[in-house]
Amino acid sequence: MEAALKGYFGYSSFRPYQREIIQKVLDGRDCLVVMATGSGKSICYQIPPLVTKKTAVVVSPLLSLMQDQVMSLKQKGVKSEYLGSTQTNSSAFNEAEKGMFDVLYMTPEKAISLPSRFWNNLQAAGICLLAVDEAHCISEWGHDFRMEYKELHLLRGLLVGVPFVALTATATERVRRDISTSLVLCNPHVVVGSFDRHNLFYGVKSCNRSISFINELVKDVSKRSAVGESTIVYCTTIRETEQVHEALVTAGIKSGIYHGKMGSRAREESHRSFIRDEVRVMVATIAFGMGIDKPDVRCIIHYGCPKSLESYYQESGRCGRDALSSVCWLYYQRSDFTKADFYCADAKNGTQRKAIMDSFMAAQKYCLLATCRRRFLLQYFGEELNSDCGNCDNCTAVKNVRDLSKETFLLLSCIKSCGGRWGLNLPIDVLRGSRAKKIVDNNYDKLQMHGRGKDYSPNWWKALGGLLIAHDYLKETVRDTFRFVSVSPKGVKFLSAADKIDGTPLVLQLTAEMIDLEEHGSSQHKEGGGSNLVPTLESEKFSEDESKLYQMLLNVRMELAQDIGTAPYAICGDQTIRNFAKMRPSTGARLSNIDGVNQHFVSRFSGTFIQNITQLSKELNLPLDNSPLPPPPTINPAVENIAGVPKPVQNNLPGILGDAKVTAWELWQKQEFSFLKIAYFRRAVPIKEQTVIAYILDAAREGCELDWSRFCREVGLTPEIASGIRLAIAKVGSRDKLKPIKEELPENVTYDMIKTFLTIEGRGLSEQIFSNAPASSHASEASGNDNPADGVTADACDANPSAKRGQTDGMVGSAEEPAMKLQKIEEHGVESSGTTSATEESVLELVASRDGVLLDDVVKHFNGSKRESVVEILVSLESEFEIYKKNGKFMIM
């Protein structure tokens, strides 16, 4: 499991619950997973197929969501596809039923309409699970009910023995029960994680949605987009969406727009440009909702009170899914609270109407709070925080507390005197001295407190009303869509105490709105995002230059993404780029150690990043290989050498050969890299292995020393093939053109072999290298060393080009083996009279046999090898993703 997590996703440890859920799925158990947005639910169904090599089928409600996930998975080397109406790949269906994908997405409509033949075929090929993502869509009590979800249980009959995994980010007890019943989950393993998104800052601003306010919003948003941060502005109506969008565009901010009245193509285009960072701002109605899988949205602004606290939690949760610090602002005005009728219009019955009203009122309460917003949100979902969060506007605001006993007394007694039969408006009008017909008719103008509240505006009183509801001095009840405010038992107690002892203080924190209204100016809403818990560039102590490097590397990622037509986040997350900027790795091995770097990334992008990190760090005068994160096992010169661009042995060589050829030769000869590894070294787009071979042969022709025996072995050039090439050249009568020579030879003789042969001949080494006499063979031409142990026999130079360095294949000490081969094996080999030497294979074998092994133990085990050699082998195995390091121990991939 850990191997798949690091290899495909680049992470070295699981988040809470992930491991446990994956294990249950592997054990064949149904699961119900209720975890917060961005907590990492997807991994729970994406890892099992990689472990079992069977397909995971994922039912997901939206095509756009599936397309994003497939795009991201492909960038990680996970074979994935989706089946749906917009699928243009005609072979997707056939490949899917043959089990050719690790993860196969489909809409619920597709899932229930596929023929049973499809499911039978796929099951024969292998299905490891069926996941139902956004499972709350099953429940009429959920906020995104989808009829087709209700029919998914039909698949149970077709997929006997396949574990079902239902996942959702929001589910009350009732919705959970619905999911379980509807999907006929069998004794499910239920996980309910915390709903706390500690990296999100929550804040609320009250506003008058005038032009000047739009200007303020534009200012806020432009600051974010200028530093490359993505923002979503959610509006409650299409008209407002258009207004805000227009204001942003007029201000020169590239922004997208998304709402239900746009055509599907325009919406898709808008969505696409947002996830690819072509626009940094999306102004949208909530139609732009569940389908957003972009992990690096940094700010969500709700322009208007949302229809429910559940939907607010979901929508605001669309930011900071990569766990980096992000902010959620909610702007409301009082007229938003009159929209209850509008939201209730779709209610089919009284119960539904009540459910809608309850959630809408919870959202209002959230707007009006003067206490910790996170605490309130979590309480709503049944979770208690031990203390205030310190990361919302109310927690970070300069405390504005005051004794409000007099005002409270007035409002409570007025409400009581009016009989608790009204909302807040009428008692407030009484306090402000209104003689409206309703007031006079009811004799409220005769009340003692009539006209005694003129010092404050109606909105101030309403804000106080909201505050007193939040503190339980007032109680708000809803009948149909009408709201009534009455004095609660706690309020009654307060009134009677205030009657007896004049001046009982009631110290409360004023809401931002109350302060605004008193000051008649805009409040200084302090945005946190600076919670101690969540890393920000500042808290991670990024210097100015490191921040610059971070921005530059974001641009590198952006360019790469544009080149290959994907979203930047699909290449790697912002946190990974932060780690690059902070640690500035100079080698593939160091880079592959960084969290978020997966195998696919290393093979495709590490070259580009190392090159840019090296160059940009130099420009910014930042040292490479800073190591606040775990450094590679040991720093030794042998390993360090791999890092820098190797220096050629002869100073004039680069001029003659060019840097690429010198580098290829150095890596092959000095660092013993394979052709393949050189092909990928520091390159976003690898060169061909043939090119690498040609480069090295060019270097040899210019006089660079070469281990010819190893070269022949890796190219596959045996003495027999060499004799064949010699004959072919004689037959053709020329060595100038390769094609006629090739045509004279069997198909398995490659151009690389012919070129190698010609170079060897050209250097006059043919006799030495292709002689069949093992004892006299040697290949290290430049060393001039006659010791056969330094060379290799013609036999050893077998035709297997993939033969690995130091491969022992169990022939140690075989009597028939030539003495020098035995000696070679002992040098790299496994055992000799009580000592054990390290080779790639023997180290791999050791790591595989243990459940994690420490460097010191590996070194101790291989007592026949120097510590540096062991470290070098480990680093090499790590960078090739054969092993990885966790908690200081090496583990097998």
Ligand SMILES: Nc1ncnc2c1ncn2[C@@H]1O[C@H](COP(=O)(O)OP(=O)(O)OP(=O)(O)O)[C@@H](O)[C@H]1O
């Ligand atoms: N073990 C892990 N270590 C580090 N990052 C992780 C880990 N697991 C997941 N992530 C990252 O967390 C982010 C959110 O994960 P994911 O998309 O799975 O969340 P989710 O719970 O499915 O959210 P949603 O409810 O929005 O679909 C992704 O960027 C993912 O790569």
